[in-house]
Amino acid sequence: MKTKYMNPYLAGVLLGLVLLMAFFFSGRGLGASGAVKSVVVAAVDVVAPEHTANSGYYSKYVGEGKSPMKAWLVFEMIGVLVGGFLSGAFSGRLKWKVEHFPGITANRRLIFAGMGGILFGFGSQLGRGCTSGSALTGMASLSVAGFVSMMAIFGTAFALAFFLRKNWI
Amino acid sequence: MGPLVPQEIIGADWNLFIAFVIGIGFGFVLEQAGFSSSRKLAGMFYGYDTVVLKVFFTAAITAMLGLLFFSLFGWIDLNLIYVNPTFLGSAIVGGIIMGAGFIIGGFCPGTSVCAAAIGKIDAMIFIGGIVLGIFFFAEGYPLLKDFYMSGSMGPLKVSDVFGISGGVLALIVIIVALLMFKLGELAEKRWPREEY
Known part of the structure; x- marks a missing residue:
């Protein structure tokens, strides 16, 4: 069947190369949920800093010299937004729906x-x-x-x- | 030689910029593959569109072989590559909850951000759900901590568990993937889809 999308095997090889580059440059792989976690930690830290400092989960990511938003995954996911948007624009798929x-x-x-x-x-x-x-x-x-x-x-x-x-x- | 940032061949200041550029590639490829459509993603579980299977396994194998060959050529030190640690109980239960989220919501976190980038409103709601889900976990952490930390096995590799080399494991994964690709192609013939 004809499709407007990229051949899946080609897309898989390209995605694998992107992942390999993440390993080669930064010594780590891709991710997504970790970036949302950073946003949640940062938001709770603004609303209730005492709570984040004392909580067993949030406290790992906040404190002196630590900024939850200055994380590899946060910047990577901003890139995903840009890359997804560019691809959608390129292929005529930008549409609210x-x-x-x-x-x-x-x-x-x-x-x-x-x-x-x-x-x-x-x-x-x-x-x-x-x-x-x-x-x-x-x-x-x-x-x-x-x-x-x-x-x-x-x-x-x-x-x-x-x-x-x-x-x- | 690699990984470049951990070995300070490229300064740590560049790491976040590298992350941004890699993210652009990640998002572009996901969208081009059709991962910005929940109906395409869910098609995997009904056999009418197995693009998830094909892209996911081709990508995993490409990166797996890339790491093995880079290591063989002396281009990368695998000891400096982050390997996610295994906590068996929480990995299984967490995976089960994520699997339920996948078939109910039609996205995973990476694909939802990619879909939101081209204007899918259902993806934006899904992301709102992720935020809430992570918040619930963080607030419930005192109750969940014991289970979260149980079954710790460290950064264990499958090849070590079975006492085989990384290359042999990769070969097995490739053979299994090729069989699944064949199944996927057959399923797509059996349950034809429309184009979205």
């Missing part, structure tokens, strides 16, 4: 998107990274955590697909 299966309403799509985001955000912290940071990067560096994350994420999504089929097909 709620994308959803025609069999459901836009509101239903948005409610499920929000719920999915909450779960993914929570799980990414418990699992120490998401699909890019733990699964993809971890697999490339042969880490057990990477393979375990990949199998748990994709395995669960397959296992639950039947129950959510009305949202997608």
Whole structure:
């Protein structure tokens, strides 16, 4: 079938080269959820600095000489916004829209998107990274955590697909 | 030679700029591959579009082989590459929760940011959800800490667990991936899709 998107195998090789460059230059892989964590830490630190200083989780990232927003992943994700936008502009895909299966309403799509985001955000912290940071990067560096994350994420999504089929097909 | 920043061949001041440039490449490729569409991503789990499988495994294998060959040529010191530590219990349960988030929400964090960049409103709501989910975890951390820290195995590699070389492991991953690609191609013929 004809598609307006890049050949997936070519895209995979290019994505792999981007990841390899991250390893070669910075000695670390890609990530995504870590950048959102930095935003959450920074926001809570502005609203309630005493709370972040005393909390077991936030305190790792704040304090003297530490700035949660001056993180590798934050700058990388700003790059992702720019790169995604450039690609969308290049291929004529810039458009405000709620994308959803025609069999459901836009509101239903948005409610499920929000719920999915909450779960993914929570799980990414418990699992120490998401699909890019733990699964993809971890697999490339042969880490057990990477393979375990990949199998748990994709395995669960397959296992639950039947129950959510009305949202997608 | 590499990694360049940890060995101070390139100054640490450049690291955040490098991150930004690498991010541009990351976002551009994700969007070109179609990862800015939740319907394309979810297609993986219903067989009508297996682009996730193809891109994800091709990328993992490319980077895996790249690291192995760079190391063989003496271009990179693998001891200086960050390997994410394994905490078995929290990795499995965290992965299960993320998998549920994936099929319910239709994105993962990286793809949602990429989709938001081209104006997908569902992706923006998904990102709002991620913020809340991380906030809930951070606030609930005192209750979760024991489980979060359990089963610590350090930066363990799969090749060490099975006592094989990285190259043999990569070969096994490549063979498994090729079989899955074949399955994916068959599934796409069986369940044709429309174009979004």
